[in-house]
Amino acid sequence: AQRVTQPEKLLSVFKGAPVELKCNYSYSGSPELFWYVQYSRQRLQLLLRHISRESIKGFTADLNKGETSFHLKKPFAQEEDSAMYYCALGGTSGSRLTFGEGTQLTVNP
Amino acid sequence: GEEVAQTPKHLVRGEGQKAKLYCAPIKGHSYVFWYQQVLKNEFKFLISFQNENVFDETGMPKERFSAKCLPNSPCSLEIQATKLEDSAVYFCASSRRDGYNSPLHFGNGTRLTVT
Numbered sequence: 001a002q003r004v005t006q007p008e009k010l011l012s013v014f015k016g017a018p019v020e021l022k023c024n025y026s027y028s029g030s031p032e033l034f035w036y037v038q039y040s041r042q043r044l045q046l047l048l049r050h051i052s053r054e055s056i057k058g059f060t061a062d063l064n065k066g067e068t069s070f071h072l073k074k075p076f077a078q079e080e081d082s083a084m085y086y087c088a089l090g091g092t093s094g095s096r097l098t099f100g101e102g103t104q105l106t107v108n109p
Numbered sequence: 110g111e112e113v114a115q116t117p118k119h120l121v122r123g124e125g126q127k128a129k130l131y132c133a134p135i136k137g138h139s140y141v142f143w144y145q146q147v148l149k150n151e152f153k154f155l156i157s158f159q160n161e162n163v164f165d166e167t168g169m170p171k172e173r174f175s176a177k178c179l180p181n182s183p184c185s186l187e188i189q190a191t192k193l194e195d196s197a198v199y200f201c202a203s204s205r206r207d208g209y210n211s212p213l214h215f216g217n218g219t220r221l222t223v224t
Contacts, residue, residue: 099152
């Protein structure tokens with residue numbers, strides 16, 4: 001069965017500090033991992049996906065199959081990064097995404 | 110359109126009444142998904158469509174919930190005889206058919222309140 005765990009419901013850091021949002025997954029096949037972000041009063045939107053291996057808004061995430069993790073990192077947090085972050089696990093095109101419970105990130109000035 | 114459009118934004122129903130939610134996917138997207146989010150917790154998958162065909166309905170409650178995606182019409186999610194526990198935000202998402210991992214594009218959601 002697919003499962004995504006985000007152990008931290010709330011994470012608070014100061015501006016300029018590094019931030020890491022944890023995500024662990026359970027999946028028997030070859031996983032496709034995503035991070036989605038929901039800013040206040042906006043729709044859920046894709047932040048990045050592991051297959052792209054790109055950095056968006058300074059965020060990166062590396063898939064670690066040994067540890068079954070896909071942690072989201074940013075070296076210097078900004079106030080505008082405050083949002084709800086969801087890790088998601090998917091499979092082939094058209095298949096459902098399984099979401100974690102989300103981590104509310106607050107970046108304080 | 111370039112965004113997934115969901116209507117209405119808010120819907121209030123008395124217990125036992127019917128609720129119908131609509132979703133217009135992004136033009137050219139083949140897949141439509143419905144998710145339920147209760148109290149800002151995790152997204153619970155309900156059902157997905159590939160064009161007008163049900164693709165995966167393993168998340169749909171057996172009773173009271175139904176969904177359709179008909180040609181040239183918005184997709185719909187209908188709840189017959191709503192219950193208090195159906196109160197949630199219902200999100201629709203669509204994706205292209207372009208291979209392995211097309212990302213989902215989400216609508217703004219419909220907030221259903223059952224009183």
